[in-house]
Amino acid sequence: MNVEYRLADGTDAQALAELGASTFMHTFGHLYETSDVEAFLQNHSPENWDRELNDPAFEVRVAESGGKLVGYAKLGPPHLPFEPRGEAAELRQLYVVEEMKGRGIAQSLMDWVIDRARDQRADYLYLSVFTENHRARRFYEKYGFEPEGTYAFMVGNHADEDIVMRLKL
Template identity: 55%
Template sequence: MIAFRDAEVADAAALARLGAESFTETFGHLYDPADLAAFLENHRATSWAAQLGDPAFAVRLGEAEGRAVAYAKLGPPSLPFTPNGPAAELRQFYILRPWQGSGAAQALMDWVLSTARARGAEELYLSVFVDNHRARRFYARYGFVEVGSYDFMVGTHRDEDHIMRLAL
């Protein structure tokens, strides 16, 4: 059973660990260790603390068995696109493997959609790795459609990500 709550600045270290662990378990095998290490610098606790203290960001944290196991992060648009109106971006959406298929994804996405709407967004954007078929199917079920692509960098390694949009 996962318990969800809004994350606080005090959760920065737990979110840093969770982000790094989730990215590594899902994608780590694709990258040279140096590129992976460079990318994981994005998951430092200091970076998390800054975002958790910034009202432009909202993070929902899921905990089970005494530890952080899932989260979703909303923030201002940062992807290379031009919004049609007020927009938000789903910056990260991670669930550790043992809790995938538990209903956590639906609970987090319900929070994402309601929070984006409550913040005045008329559009929600995200990016997803082209070869992450499970995630792409999940987002498509909610009505997200592909509107472009861009180069997602993991260290010096270049991946293609799709940019997806949902009209709220």
Template identity: 50%
Template sequence: MTEMLYRDAIPADAPAIRALFAASFTATFGHLYAPADLAAFLDPMTIQAWQAEIADPAYAFHLAEADGTLVGFIKLGPASFAVERRGPAIELRQFYVDAAYHGRGIAPAMMDWALATARDRGATEMFLSVYVDNARARRFYQRYGFERIGRYTFMVGDHADEDDIMRRTL
């Protein structure tokens, strides 16, 4: 079994993050969208945009690598949902693991990092959104104590998806 390396991202990681994000999103959800909508969603996520977020202290990225290849990443950022907050909050903005590496313990390791990082940053709750039909992700988040608190319209181009907003007290 390949040994995993976990580390924080640096701006030079942006091309690999962009590639993994586009490939994972398209493999998981691409069939839901017209090509123009998918392109309108992915195209603004340039290498420069990823680099800017990696360099921004309001965000935190953590990577999983196997033999020097990026196989997963998780991104935390400022809470953005229009929901009632009970205290300082953070949002799990993106979380992707290459499908070939599912079931190898990467997701739990990354989630443990995210929860610890959120606490270290003073957050008392974490929010995320998950596509309503993504049962695998929903089960994973529920195992970590996230509860559904509302709905969110997630736009992919001109296509509106229905996501659940989930919250976990830290």
């Protein structure tokens, strides 16, 4: 299947909300109580996406195949509970639907994120990843991301341990 990439715009809010929620549920939904997942998924509402897509502090690149979104990466200002070093940017989310994993989509999106962070003159790129998401951690480590520390990532009322990672640009 052919994959095309482009910047997201306001017309993508609903599709991004659905992709974010379904990908999170497929990967992590089994770990949480229903009420915790429902509370967390408010972060993926079309209204939140619309707000971020219209905020110049955020950039979102989408991957499409067959007219359907199959992945995205969101770059924005740092918001994790830590003091960033120097000028910083943050990979807020990188999601690829399960059936499209292993086709180079995540790599293409990550390459774009790194290039855009450099274009923004960031010294460091930060992200957070669930400690038990070993596949994602290996992916980020291949790019040279290093652990910075941990924090409690909230899914509703449930606290998970996430690792903050940084990449010197």
